Amino acid sequence: MKLTQFVNIWLLFVTTVLAVQPFKKVWENTQYSRVIDVGKSFVKERHDIQVTNIDSEPAIQYLFGLPKHMSPDATLVVAIYATKDGKRALLKPQKIPVQDEDLTYFDLKFPYPIAPGSTFEFILSFMITNQMVPYPEHIPMEKTQVIKLNTYAYPLTSYDTISYSLDIANTKSVTELNLDDLPILFEKVENERSVSFVASDLIEGNTVYDFTFTYPRNLPLTYINYLQRDLWVSHWSNTLQLEEYYELTNHGAKLDKGFSRSKYMTESIANKPHHAITALRIPFDHSKALQYDSIYYVDKVGNVSTSQYYENELIIRPRFPIFGGWNYNFTIGWDYKLDQFVKQQDDEYIITTKILDGIQDSTYDKVNFTIYLPEGAELLDYALPFAVAEPTITNQYSYLDVESGHLKVTFEFENLVDEMKNLSIVIRYKYTTYAMLHKPLHAAFYIFLALMGLYVLKKIDLSIKPNEKSDKIESEEVEIIDKDEKSEN
């Protein structure tokens, strides 16, 4: 994965590709200001674009691209524009199947056609995970981690850009690695919290160049390879039980030599910002009251006694500091009162829950989101903020299930970041009163049956084994037999 990425980037870097399909230059980017936010462990990009229709006809379609190697990592690609009454509205760009070696194209449809000569302003925003690479890969424990980020230099559109600026936000110092190779010069301005590069000239469409820079970032690159998020719905106890199993890796810089505890302690690394993960913070969702005494934090060898929670966040300390390349698997969970999530109408229920309880500043590669509906429930409908594959629906035999087991609905998400924790999933299901009563009735019946069985067994026991239990009755018979025998003799 890594290697191919590098190769790809290298290819991009070497070949100045003009292979972008010669789309018609309908637009002109009159102003293009791009902000790369590197404050987190994933890249957030925001493009403020003002376009002018330079064609003779009104136009509605705007095409832009993303480097092909980045596009699988790109997530939540949206465009925002201001409506006439000042509100913000969302546009969803669609991927279009255009064959291209380097770029994946997105098609953005404006809300209304733009007349020739008029302008339209919108914001393009997306996140790209998996982009930050420690540079160098191996560093001593006490050294500050430097991150290398490889991105593209100019707007990836086929339209000419009049004025272009590139801001790298949330870092103070940026070292460019390949500024000299770029055809259009950048002017570098260092601000308090960001570094800006302003293009000195007009950028023609389809100018694809790589831009690589490094910046210090002494924080871990928390990466969750896999998250199993289970929600157990119980109507009887009115609880929504949450359990999350994490497989976590720090993608930060690796240690050049082995881990030295003495250095770790004498430099008191645990108490300062560092590229090792010493604690994970999970902000709680304020709108829902959770049961604090139900919080648990375990891993495969038992309870981890180092979690703390405050009013608004859970802080969990892993068993050991997680340096670059180290892994840590763990499970956390807690309970909610169910009625905060569920709305009922007759036999139908609608449950709305968050898709994540994000660990601060982390990337999720694969998320297995499972909701366990009570036995006998029936899934009617679901809604998600983004498109995913159909959920798999199976049954899970669990506590006090009498027949088929809980209804298990599993969604698979990919490539999420913790900032998506506010997105929710809505599930509509049917759960009849009969199904609700079915279980206790069944259990009661079985207990009754067991007691009856015991009673019957006790009865049988007396009649079958006279040998051991009732000597007296037996002995009389035996005496009779004895007599018979004697008489025979």
Add this chain to the structure above:
Amino acid sequence: MAVSFDKEGYLRVDASVLATLRLLVITSIAISLSIAAIGSRLFSVIRFESIIHEFDPWFNFRATKYLVNHTFYKFLNWFDDKTWYPLGRITGGTLYPGLMVTSAVISNLLNKLSLPVDIRNITVMLAPAFSTLTALSTYLFTYEVTSSTKTFKNNKTPALLSAAFIAIVPGYISRSVAGSYDNEAIAITLLMTTFYFWIKSVKLGSIFYASITSLFYFYMVSAWGGYVFITNMIPLHIFVLILMGRFDYKLYTSYCTWYALGTLMSMQIPFVRFSPIKSNDHISSFGVFGLLQLVIFANYFKTILSPKLFNNFMIAFGTIILSLGLIFLIFATKFGWIAPWTGRFYSLWDTNYAKVHIPIIASVSEHQPTPWSSFYFDLNYLIWCFPFGVYLCFNDLSNESIFVIIYSVLGSYFAGVMIRLMLTLAPIVCVCGSLTIGKLIQIYLDIKLYLKEKNEKKEDYNNKENITNLSNLISKLLIILTMIFYLFFYVQHCIWVNSNAYSSPSVVLASKNRDGSAAIIDDFREAYYWLRMNTEEDSKVMAWWDYGYQIGGMADRTTFVDNNTWNNTHIATVGKAMSVNETNSEIVMRKLGVDYVLVIFGGLLGYSGDDLNKFLWMIRISEGIWPEEVNERSFFTDKGEYRIDELATDSMKDSLMYKMSYYKFGEMFQNRDPVDRVRQQRLSSKYANEIHLDILEEVFTSENWLVRIYKLKEEDNFGRSLVEIGDKERSEEGKSKRSKRLQTKKRPNLDLRV
């Protein structure tokens, strides 16, 4: 009416009501005892968590998980390639499957009842659950013993007392707290149940009860190696009874049924297999079996022949049989038909045997002889009630009492030999103690007698008698109060011992913060989990055998040696790798295929059970195989001290164990002198910083330095030895340091010039 007042105003209660009441009382006593038994075993779960304790339980837990996840046949044929690398272990054939099967059955049963309880919780709670059954079987046992005696006829007091005693006796709790998922956890229950059915079958001469005895014997064999205790107790009982001239057909019926069925059943366990006919542990039971055939044969003659004739006949008969038997025994041992007397067997008789001949057995702390204090510690005041209980059995020499006497004698002896066998003594001490207390209650607390006397007194009132009665009452009261005090004290002591001595999981250590609040030292799991998360799945971890099961269970990595000490040479090899210098150790480790080395170091925390304290055993064991390369004497200074500071011997300083323990230990203290808090020795700062390690690289050390993990470095590409490279680097480093110092000195001059 069930309850009524008769004409004279006395309360009359119907017999059926009384019976129900009695049942109710006994049931409630049983329930309270169960609660007491379980409750007193839960300290560790409440204080720490539901976790498997110690060392062996981790293996049992792992095996149980294997059984639950695979089929039973797969379990029996389980070849474990994750231990004893590269040999592996035929685990399925070298374990007692009873414990695992028990929990697997419980787990499956609960699953069927749609209660999918986590297997870990089942294993953790198995021992407490079985302890309640132990109380029940002890009750039955004592009742069976006492019900036939004159003194306690129809008196359930001793039986109930014994159940109460065994429920909380520390000697038993030590092996049955929640999380102590060991064979002994269920074995004591089975031991008492087997004995109960045994004395019952002897009493009745019933084939049925003897069959039940053999069934429980089979369960016991499947669960614990200590079944040999039963195998020898029962024949001894019979033998003594025969010697006492108590032979009757009941003995024959019960013993022969038990022996025939029990022996064949025990051979079903793969690990036991043919040892009932080959090993000497079982020879006595076989001998008594043969003897009984002869005795019943002789007994037949006894009924026919005159005493004189019979006597002569017996002498001739006996001589022939005895000589034949002896000759067979000698030949069989000589030709190797029956196993030679094993080391563990010898160490039972000669407590010094192990220390001299088999260090690996002696190195286990629970194989040490029992100190006197621990008898009191584990049994409290029952230990001095015990002899009196035995005396009461002598008073009432029934077959059952003789069994109790034999058990007491054997149990006491074995408990004195090995500290772990205190466990087998505990039940009989409880039984005998209950006889004593029961007797005391009978004498001094008999209300019936008192009421009767009072009735009589009404009729003829006498002043003089009153005084004697009063003194009588006072003396009775005194004794009763003392007894009650001791009973209270017993409970208090048991709870105290359970809470303080036997409830530590030893995987997790309790400590205190500076402000006095409770803290947990979790270094073992920290390190094991690090191994599990951050090493290749097939990496091989070398550690002393104590930690083998834990590494297998928690870190899920391949080990070289573990607590199933079946291969002494392999253990000695690991011991050698730890105790020789780096160059030689590297050779051993490369040959073994070591990836990681794990040591336990308590010097920073003051944890005395660390590897440096066990180091002498490693040296001794490897010296047994390689006397030229490892020499115990060379690890002691000329004065005979075990030193680890600068005055340590060269062998000590060069040994891998020493270096792994103190590597970078000096850095922690910066410029102060580091102190080893276990051995109370001070290393000078300069010396401590010079301790270096060339063939290994520190990859992890836990928070309190308890566990340190090293990785064996890759071999050098140019074929240089790693030690050489290290030496060279060090000398260069020394030079550069000097030059650096010169530079820093120069700098002011430069500044001045500018």
Add this chain to the structure above:
Amino acid sequence: MARKDVKGVKKVSVKEIPAVEKPFNKSTTTTTTTTTSSKISWYEELSKSIDTALIQYKKDLASSRRLRLIDTFLAFLMISGIVQFAFCILGGSNPFNTFLSGFGACVGQFVLTVALRVQSFDKNPEIAFGEYIFASLLLHFVLVHFMNQLA
């Protein structure tokens, strides 16, 4: 106290001994031979005692059909056991567990049957017989399981 001890023992033995002798004594009350043994040699004495025993045994057999049945079965078991043992010595013991289960069946069944025999004149032989069947079933269940197990 010591006296009490003796008492206890006596009491028990008085109780128990009749039970022991019952199976054999039932019909042999008068046949105890009284011999003047001082003059005759050791060997003669021995053979004489065996003779007496044999005569008594034949008498017992003749008197009870049940005994005849049991003793025939015992003889069969013994012969079967001896044959198997001889085969083991001559023909080799491999597979050992098969030999063991065969031989064990003979020995086990033999002792069980003897146990039944000594109880057969007990108060209620039906109980003894029921127990005997229970134990025999158990025995053979175990043996069948053992027979084909690879060592």
